[in-house]
Amino acid sequence: MLRVEGLTCRYGKVAAVSELTLEVRQGELVALIGANGAGKTTTLKAISGLVAPVAGRLMFSGRDITGASARHILRLGIAHCPEGRRVFPYMTVLENLQMGSHLRRDRRQVAADMAGLLDRFPILRERRAQTAGTLSGGEQQLLAIARALMSRPKLVMFDEPSLGLAPTIVDRVFDVIKTIQAAGVTVIMVEQNAFAALELSDRAYVIEQGRLTLTGTGRDLLENPRVKAAYLGA
Amino acid sequence: MLGGIYALLGIGLTLIFGIMRVVNFTHGELYSFGAYMMFMFVMLLHLDFFLSLVLATALGVALGAVIEFVLLRRLRGADIDTTMLVMIGAWIAMQNVEQLIWSGVAKSITSPFPSAPLVLGGISVAWSRLFVFAVALLLIAGTYALVDRTRIGRAMRATFQDGDTARLMGVDIDTTYLATFALGSGLAAAAGALLGPVFVVTPGMGDLAALKAFAIVILGGLGSILGATIGGFLLAFIEELGAGYLSSGYRDAMGFALIILVLLMRPTGLISRKDRIG
Ligand SMILES: Nc1ncnc2c1ncn2[C@@H]1O[C@H](COP(=O)(O)OP(=O)(O)O)[C@@H](O)[C@H]1O
Ligand SMILES: [Mg+2]
Numbered sequence: 001m002l003r004v005e006g007l008t009c010r011y012g013k014v015a016a017v018s019e020l021t022l023e024v025r026q027g028e029l030v031a032l033i034g035a036n037g038a039g040k041t042t043t044l045k046a047i048s049g050l051v052a053p054v055a056g057r058l059m060f061s062g063r064d065i066t067g068a069s070a071r072h073i074l075r076l077g078i079a080h081c082p083e084g085r086r087v088f089p090y091m092t093v094l095e096n097l098q099m100g101s102h103l104r105r106d107r108r109q110v111a112a113d114m115a116g117l118l119d120r121f122p123i124l125r126e127r128r129a130q131t132a133g134t135l136s137g138g139e140q141q142l143l144a145i146a147r148a149l150m151s152r153p154k155l156v157m158f159d160e161p162s163l164g165l166a167p168t169i170v171d172r173v174f175d176v177i178k179t180i181q182a183a184g185v186t187v188i189m190v191e192q193n194a195f196a197a198l199e200l201s202d203r204a205y206v207i208e209q210g211r212l213t214l215t216g217t218g219r220d221l222l223e224n225p226r227v228k229a230a231y232l233g234a
Numbered sequence: 235m236l237g238g239i240y241a242l243l244g245i246g247l248t249l250i251f252g253i254m255r256v257v258n259f260t261h262g263e264l265y266s267f268g269a270y271m272m273f274m275f276v277m278l279l280h281l282d283f284f285l286s287l288v289l290a291t292a293l294g295v296a297l298g299a300v301i302e303f304v305l306l307r308r309l310r311g312a313d314i315d316t317t318m319l320v321m322i323g324a325w326i327a328m329q330n331v332e333q334l335i336w337s338g339v340a341k342s343i344t345s346p347f348p349s350a351p352l353v354l355g356g357i358s359v360a361w362s363r364l365f366v367f368a369v370a371l372l373l374i375a376g377t378y379a380l381v382d383r384t385r386i387g388r389a390m391r392a393t394f395q396d397g398d399t400a401r402l403m404g405v406d407i408d409t410t411y412l413a414t415f416a417l418g419s420g421l422a423a424a425a426g427a428l429l430g431p432v433f434v435v436t437p438g439m440g441d442l443a444a445l446k447a448f449a450i451v452i453l454g455g456l457g458s459i460l461g462a463t464i465g466g467f468l469l470a471f472i473e474e475l476g477a478g479y480l481s482s483g484y485r486d487a488m489g490f491a492l493i494i495l496v497l498l499m500r501p502t503g504l505i506s507r508k509d510r511i512g
Contacts, residue, residue: 007299043396048402049401050398050401050402070401070402070404071401071404071405071406074403074404075404079402080402082398082399082402085399086396086399088391088392088395088396088399088400089395089396089397090391090395091392093389095388098388099388099392099403099405100403102385102388102389102403102404102405103403103404151404152402161277169287
């Protein structure tokens, strides 16, 4: 479904991602793990069109999306739920959800989707008229996830969805992501919490200093001594 | 009456700064452009006064769109100093072109309102001023509705609050910037077109207007429509007080005294960031 081939991204002279190649198949949940600064966020930004690659190719559903605008990529069906939640702080919960469906023209279906998401996350319905900046971290994360779903993506990318959340809410967030996959949406997840990410994922890639170092099924990597030492603190 | 005009000027400027991070030095020129267009339509082409007002504003929107498309679009990602220098250049160029076309002689525009004022319970108000005030309020309300209720308004606010995330939502940043700059410019042109017939039209009129608009934006807090509205009315009120109780020579100085005071006491402006809507 998604192929990243030889992706290289730079910020000025510093290479953040170097010749990264990975593949995500329809319906999979793929995790990207790696230390802080490894280049995970940059990889996602390149896929969603926020960062222009200096080399490499991005293919989605047989189309070349290298260098395409974020708008175009979203329209093709890739949603990106960014690191740090990034809800619009001075907009209400409802307006944030509306932003998620900004490109859609099927008004009736949008309204139905929104109602569905508010049923699924009652706390968001309760807070629908509140500005997003007044929500707790966990509520903001649920809002960011719901907002990403409002575009009806085929592939959704979550960047550190558990960052800074209380443990009970972390479980809830991972549950929600699992449910999204179960509904047929392909998922890429970047996580610092490598243990949870590997448990949850079908396959995973390990990135170190912008390069791919390991790949395999979540289970295999959980048993891998290098991964254990570096990321699982064992 | 002036409060409404000041608010229009301030809102236009604060929208452009808040959303695009552009310090718009051409703002005052759009104000005088609106006034000159009004002069051209009413006095030279003998068009209907109200139609002229609509046309002058529409041309202001169009001129703003052209400035955005020709100058600012090329400067995306440039640092603020470069953008500022280009905008200052545009300001000087526009002012000189204006002087070339219209000469330095002040022009007056006849307005269709009865010269006898409206007298209500001992207070008399000139019809022309009442009209300016009403239209200004209408435009302010319209701008609020646009930013608060429409899809493009939501895109503007999203871009203001978090540009990258707005892009992730599929917001077309170029279109949003174009709309913002055109809207802000249209408001400035409308202010000039409204006020031109009340006073006289001169090539330098935009400078003082721009200065006051900047003052209002600082007063209200950068990027706040509500702040600009309150700031506009407050500035007009203070000017009136200063002119009335001190001397009319102090009129234009009063505003700046107020700004220095506000900046000393509340450096972020009157309206704190959380209350900002656009
Ligand atoms: N906007 C930026 N400007 C300059 N350097 C950046 C920027 N964003 C990230 N980097 C650098 O690129 C590298 C990869 O960062 P990032 O993709 O955010 O890593 P991760 O998400 O894995 O923590 C880091 O060395 C980081 O310092
Ligand atoms: Mg990151």
